[in-house]
Amino acid sequence: MSEGKLVKDVMLGIFEYPHIPYWFSIEQAIKVVKASFIHVQKQLDPLAVLVFDEKYNLLGTVTLKDILRGLEPSFLKQPAKAQVLEEEKTGLAIVWDSLFTQESKKLAQKPVSEIMVPAKHFVDPSDPVTKAAYLMIHFDLPVLPVIEDKKKFVGIVRMVEVFDAISEELIKE
Amino acid sequence: MVELISRDEHEKLYMQLFDILKRKIDNKEWTAGMQIPTEDQLCRMFNVSRATVRNAVLELVRQGYLIRQQGKGTFVSRNYGQEGLLMTALFKKLWVEEEALFNKEIIAKTVIMPVGELSKELGIPENKHILYIKARWIYEENTSILQESFVPFNICPQLLEEDLETQSIIDLFEKKYSIKTTKVNNYFELINISKEIAQSLEISEGSPVLLMSQQVFSGDTVILLNKLYKKNDKIRLFISFQRKAL
Known part of the structure; x- marks a missing residue:
């Protein structure tokens, strides 16, 4: 696929x-998500917020899933919970009601650095889209940063464009 | 004449209402000392929500156009627009007598989103990127003033690449990017310092500091917002006004 699409052809600014x-x-990250995507109904799935350091270097990304995971009370983070029988789940109804209220308010004060996914994997604008696909599949990344000449952060690749390309x-003959 | 609010425009409703009400004061349709209509009346006049009216009125109060009197209502400020002595002041990047004695050190320069109060102070939506700069002003090896600066990113994206330790943002705007400053609003308040700022100023959380907020305008647009946190030390803030010789 030498004539295939390159990262720069499909990336977003x-x-x-x-x-x-x-x-x-x-909490501030939640407000940013709401103001940037949800209130303006801008659908840029997956919704992600880019996290930078003092010198505007990209540190990582925060998605809705990361935020929810960060707010989830610690007592629920038991791997065994997936094994609960169907009928027993209804018994948890009261717990569900208060799930994200009490402890989560405190958790929302944690810095986003504790919940972000560190940006470890990158592509260059001139890399083939297939490389982006490889990284996304193997490292379970919803968005992938595009770094030019190993230092300048220039764009984001999403799975939808990678899939499309x-x-x-x-399918073309 | 009742001006109407446009719902097609992306500008926030309260900002539009703010402009409309401000014009009423500027045009002397609402005169000094006059009581303005109640929130309910304004809601009906402009067919907007109570929150929109409240935000617009609060902003006018904050900017000194209106005064709220507990239990009585909201009035047009008598001081606003009153003629005073017209004097000029030299605009300095730091409000101290001897700027040269201070060293500036940039501790952060990055891009953030202006959620909450910040979006109101900058007059831009919460989903517009802004450049954020945090700097320390050091006098005799002590941090005397902490400065936070906020610039809507679209005003001057090139600022990100500029050396802001040796150059001031306003100088760069004026001399390099032809962005003219036309007005500067200054607000002073005594606040108890937050943990984050306290650390940079090397004082304990909750200590009183003087906060000077500075809105720098070009026309009607805020091109820069400065927040200077001044701790209690031997440095005094200084500003000199002079009557212009004719």
Whole structure:
């Protein structure tokens, strides 16, 4: 697929996504998500916020899942809970009601640096889209940063464009 | 004449209402000392929610156009627009007598989103990126003033690449990017310092500090918001006004 699409053909600009510094609290991150995506109904799935340091270097990304995971009370983080029988789940109804209220308010004051997914994997604008696909699949990444010349953060690749580019190659005769 | 609010525009409703009410004061349709209509009346006049009215009125109060009197109502400020002595002041980047004695050290320069109060102070939506700069002003090896600066990113994206330790943002705007400053609003308040700022100023959380907020305008647009936190030390803030010789 030498003539296949490159990362630069499918990436989005970084200003499509909101930026926050690592010292912002989870609560501030939630407000950013609401103001940037939910209230303006801008659908840029997966919704992600980019986290930077004092010198505007990308540190990582925070998605809705990371935020919810950060707010989840510690007592629920038991691997055994998935084994609960169907009928017993209804017995948990009262717990569900208060699940994200008490402890979560305190947890929301934690800095986002504690919940973000560190940016360890990158692609270059001139890399093939297939490399982006490989990294996304193997490291379970919903968005992938695009770094030019190993230092300048220039864009974001999402799975939807990667899928589109690769599937297009496959189905065309 | 009742001006109407446009719901097609992206500008927030309360900002539009703010402009409309401000014009009423500027045009002397609402005169000094006059009581303005109640929140309910304003809601009906402009067909907007109570929250919109409240935000617009609060902003006018904050900017000194209106005064709220507990239990009585909201009035047009008598001081607003009153003629005073017209004097000029030299605008300095730091409000101290001897700027040269201070060293500036940038401790953060990054991009953030202006959620909450910040979006109101900058007059931009919460989903617009802003450049955030945090700097220490050091006098005799002590941090005397902590400065936070906020610039809407679209005003001057190039600022991100500029050396802001040796150059001031306003100088860069004026001399390099042809962005003219037309007005500067200054607010002073005594606050108890938050944990984060306390650390940078090397004082304990909750200590009183003087906060000077500075809105720098070009026309109607806020191009820069400065927040200077001044701790209690031997440095005094200084500003000199002079009558312009004719």
